Every structure is written in structure tokens, then in C-alpha cells.
Amino acid sequence: MMALADGFGLPKRRHVALDVGCGVGRLTRVLGEVFDRCVAVDVSPVMVDQARLLNMDRPNLRFEVASGDALAAFEDGEFDFVCSIIVLQHLPFRSVLERAIAELCRVLRPGGALVFQLPTHVPPRHRIQARPRLYRALRRVGAPPTLLLRAGLIPISVRSLPEATVRRCVVEAGGRVEKVVTETETTGVRSATYVVSQEMS
Numbered sequence: 583m584m585a586l587a588d589g590f591g592l593p594k595r596r597h598v599a600l601d602v603g604c605g606v607g608r609l610t611r612v613l614g615e616v617f618d619r620c621v622a623v624d625v626s627p628v629m630v631d632q633a634r635l636l637n638m639d640r641p642n643l644r645f646e647v648a649s650g651d652a653l654a655a656f657e658d659g660e661f662d663f664v665c666s667i668i669v670l671q672h673l674p675f676r677s678v679l680e681r682a683i684a685e686l687c688r689v690l691r692p693g694g695a696l697v698f699q700l701p702t703h704v705p706p707r708h709r710i711q712a713r714p715r716l717y718r719a720l721r722r723v724g725a726p727p728t729l730l731l732r733a734g735l736i737p738i739s740v741r742s743l744p745e746a747t748v749r750r751c752v753v754e755a756g757g758r759v760e761k762v763v764t765e766t767e768t769t770g771v772r773s774a775t776y777v778v779s780q781e782m783s
Contacts, residue, residue: 583665584616586777587695590760593662594693600661602650602686602698603669607633607643614643617663621656623648649673651682659691659780666698667775671740679743680751687755687780696757696778701742702764703772745774756781 587593596617601610604622606629613620619642624630626647633645648655650666651673664686673679679700690696743751749759761777 583697592695599663602666664696683751684755687757690780
């Protein structure tokens with residue numbers, strides 16, 4: 583991620599980074615070696631608690647509960663570097679995805695870099711999302727999640743946004759797409775990693 587951004591001379595400074603969808607903080611630890619401080623957020627309180635526990639030795643890291651589409655706790659232009667990898671695709675609706683992109687751009691400082699990944703195409707056979715649908719249906723009737731997971735059912739769906747839509751969202755949020763790196767997985771899912779800068783005010 584840093585190499586992609588560095589190709590555009592970004593970020594201009596390395597004071598504070600934001601890791602969106604941090605899980606237990608593996609990537610956050612690395613960012614904490616590159617930036618003076620790193621704030622990391624995850625929608626799961628359990629993950630955030632684990633991240634805090636596992637990273638007690640890193641005083642420059644802070645972990646908070648938040649979703650990528652709701653970063654109201656942070657100021658406009660607060661971060662020199664913002665990243666979100668294999669996270670946004672799990673947001674529930676297209677409108678939420680678009681709002682998340684706008685939020686990531688909003689908290690990015692002019693002269694900073696935003697790097698995020700998002701599928702651009704999910705094949706029809708995967709769009710059915712049979713396992714997540716069945717998981718949610720069985721949870722509604724009281725099936726325990728541990729049993730469902732052991733049975734191979736998962737609660738996570740995968741969403742996509744066409745590149746043109748992502749570009750529009752970035753521009754509407756005052757950003758500029760500097761580079762797009764695409765790849766196709768063996769499952770047929772096409773994914774793109776975007777490098778975004780924020781327009782200077």
C-alpha cells in the first residue's frame with residue numbers, strides 16, 4: 583500500500599494513519615511503525631477488545647468501535663493516510679458502500695493518501711450468497727452461531743461496486759483517483775485497489 587501511494591509522492595507527511603476494519607490489529611501494528619500514531623476502527627467490539635489486548639505494547643496505537651460508513655468521531659482531513667483492505671465488501675448495501683467511500687475521503691487530509699480495496703464484479707453464482715442467506719435465516723429461528731459456523735455457514739456477504747461508481751463517489755467527496763490496480767481471483771471475483779488523494783483546499 584505504501585509503495586503504491588509513494589509512487590505519487592503521497593502521503594506528504596506521516597503523522598497519523600487510520601486503519602478501517604482493523605480486526606485484531608495486524609495491519610495496524612505495521613502502520614504504527616511507519617506513522618507516529620495510528621487509529622484503528624472495527625465494527626466488532628470483540629475484535630476491538632482483542633486488538634487492544636494484543637497491542638498493549640504499542641502506545642501509539644488506538645482502537646475504537648466504528649463502521650467504515652460512520653466515522654463521525656473524526657474531523658475532516660484528520661489523517662495523513664487512510665486504508666481499508668478486504669473490509670468494505672462486507673457492508674450490507676450499495677448505499678452504505680458509497681457512504682463509506684465518502685467518509686474515507688472526508689477524513690483524509692489534503693496531501694494524504696487513501697488506499698482501499700473493493701470488488702468491482704461478483705459472478706452471478708456468488709451473488710446468490712446462499713450460505714450467508716441460510717445463516718441469517720437459521721439465526722432468526724434461534725440456531726446457535728457456533729453450530730452454524732461448524733456446519734460451514736457464514737454470516738458475511740460480499741458486495742461489489744463498478745469502478746465507474748467508485749470514481750464518481752471519490753470525485754463527489756472532493757478526492758481524485760490516482761491509480762487503480764485490478765486483479766481477478768480464482769473464484770472469478772474481480773477486485774480493485776484504489777489510490778486516492780484529497781484535493782488541496
